[in-house]
Amino acid sequence: EVQLVESGGGLVQPGGSLRLSCVASGFTFSDxxxxxxxxxxxxxxxxxxxxxxxxxxIYYADSVRGRFTISRDNAKNSLYLQMNSLRVEDTxxxxxxxxxxxxxxxxxxxxxxxx
Amino acid sequence: xxxxxxxxxxLAVSLGERASINCKSSQSVLYNSNNKNYLAWYQQKPGxxxxxxxxWASTRESGVPDRFIGSGSGTDFTLTISSLQAEDVAVYxxxxxxxxxxxxxxxxxxxIK
Numbered sequence: 001e002v003q004l005v006e007s008g009g010g011l012v013q014p015g016g017s018l019r020l021s022c023v024a025s026g027f028t029f030s031d032x033x034x035x036x037x038x039x040x041x042x043x044x045x046x047x048x049x050x051x052x053x054x055x056x057x058i059y060y061a062d063s064v065r066g067r068f069t070i071s072r073d074n075a076k077n078s079l080y081l082q083m084n085s086l087r088v089e090d091t092x093x094x095x096x097x098x099x100x101x102x103x104x105x106x107x108x109x110x111x112x113x114x115x
Numbered sequence: 116x117x118x119x120x121x122x123x124x125x126l127a128v129s130l131g132e133r134a135s136i137n138c139k140s141s142q143s144v145l146y147n148s149n150n151k152n153y154l155a156w157y158q159q160k161p162g163x164x165x166x167x168x169x170x171w172a173s174t175r176e177s178g179v180p181d182r183f184i185g186s187g188s189g190t191d192f193t194l195t196i197s198s199l200q201a202e203d204v205a206v207y208x209x210x211x212x213x214x215x216x217x218x219x220x221x222x223x224x225x226x227i228k
Contacts, residue, residue, distance in 0.1 A: 044208055044220070044221055045157075045208065045210075045219050046219070047216060047217045047219070050215075050217075059216075095164050101155055101212065102157070102165070102210070103176065104167075105164035105165060106164065107163075
């Protein structure tokens with residue numbers, strides 16, 4: 001079964017950091033481009049970042065550029081999102097998703113930024 | 116950034132009737148070199164992640180019932196549910212993946228009348 005499982009969310013104070021992980025199974029992770037997408041409470045999804053299969057092409061949304069860093073470890077079938085300088089408005093469910101079409105999604109991990 | 120605007124924001128349709136959702140992009144998402152529209156549709160039910168229904172504007176994802184039909188080109192697109200079923204109650208989003216940042220519409224909530 002094709003599956004993505006996120007972890008690493010939690011409660012953090014403004015200005016703090018978190019590192020999210022996404023572990024893939026059921027497909028050859030190293031063949032696929034990957035993304036992070038978030039969804040704030042009661043809002044629509046927001047695409048955040050893309051990394052291609054070999055990590056040599058990376059894109060970010062303006063809202064997170066300079067604060068968040070996407071990376072991957074193909075040997076560990078894992079995708080990461082390092083989040084620094086977190087703001088209250090970063091509170092959301094964070095999903096990893098496969099491919100440019102976002103054809104497979106994880107169940108998400110919740111990040112709450114609050115003092 | 117390409118702005119995606121969906122209409123209506125919500126609609127209520129009787130079981131077995133047709134539901135249509137429109138999505139308009141602020142600029143064309145048709146890539147002329149391959150004649151593909153970089154437009155996808157997603158369905159999201161409460162407490163679940165979005166689910167890909169349609170990509171390239173009209174290609175149904177594997178396992179998606181054939182009552183879901185995507186159409187349109189350039190800047191104007193439509194998702195049609197040909198015969199609404201109870202399990203189709205959800206929020207539907209369009210998304211362009213033509214230009215970064217890839218952007219979603221605001222969503223359309225579909226309910227049973």
